[in-house]
Amino acid sequence: MERGTTFFLRATVVAIGLAILAICAWGLPLVIGDLADTFPAYMLLPVLIIAYASAIPFFYALYQALRLLRFIDRNHAFSERSVQALKRVKYCGFAICALYAASLPFLYLMAEKDDAPGLIVIGLVIAFASLVIAVFAAVLQQLLKSAVDFKSELDFTV
Template identity: 40%
Template sequence: MNVKRGSTTFLKVIIFLIGIAVLAACIFLLPEAARRDAIERPGDYSLYPLLVCTYGICITFSVAWYQAFKLLTYIEKNNAFSELSLQSLKVIKKCTFTVILFILLAIVYLRAHAQFTGDDAAGPISLGLMGILATSIIAAIVDVFQKPIKNVMDSQPKNN
């Protein structure tokens, strides 16, 4: 096993473990939080828009992680500079923008909810802004990776 294959295998394992953690959160933690909230405050449905945003982020995150897993498989097979890897990067980039959209929706909801209830939403809103920053950095990194792949593919002659 060479170094490149070992490092991509390590990254695949990490991606798989993160995917399992996200899946476990969606299956066990989020429904439990909704159940506890429904018991504590019957008739109050203010948590549900946040749950929708959270599930949207989890699903989008899972799609991006799957594409990252596929990208590592392409790299292992020496297809890093192929149309398939470029497509995976495009999907990951779209997923980052979708996650940003869901975070923005949650921030807007938190701000509106805080306005009506008098709660202080500064903490969750600042966490959301940090999430937007982190997701924007990932989008920028994906964009940096896309450019050399596009250049290599544009320089190769077309086989028709």
């Protein structure tokens, strides 16, 4: 793969990371501050904790994506380290999905109190998007693992 393509992907990953960091630093406190008048703390606090907790596997997955792009730049795309990076991205996707699935009861309570069913949809969209990413990473991991095994078999033959 050309360096220009991986540079663009790397820049995109960094931009996504900066956007989520800005949301965590400024967006969530502003939204929670506005909602504090409407909802009690037992509804808001778990959602806020889950939102911040999901940032940890998200940033770790972004780091693994940057590592994978570095492996591609160095022509080590078909290596066991690339398979491990995809495996970690898969686990991060499943962790984010589980966290947002755990937030759905609290979002339901909030939606019930404010008559806003869109809150549940937002939680479901984030959970399913991270699940799709996790499944996609799992498929890529299996394909890459097969390619690495085939490459090592060829190396032993020659």
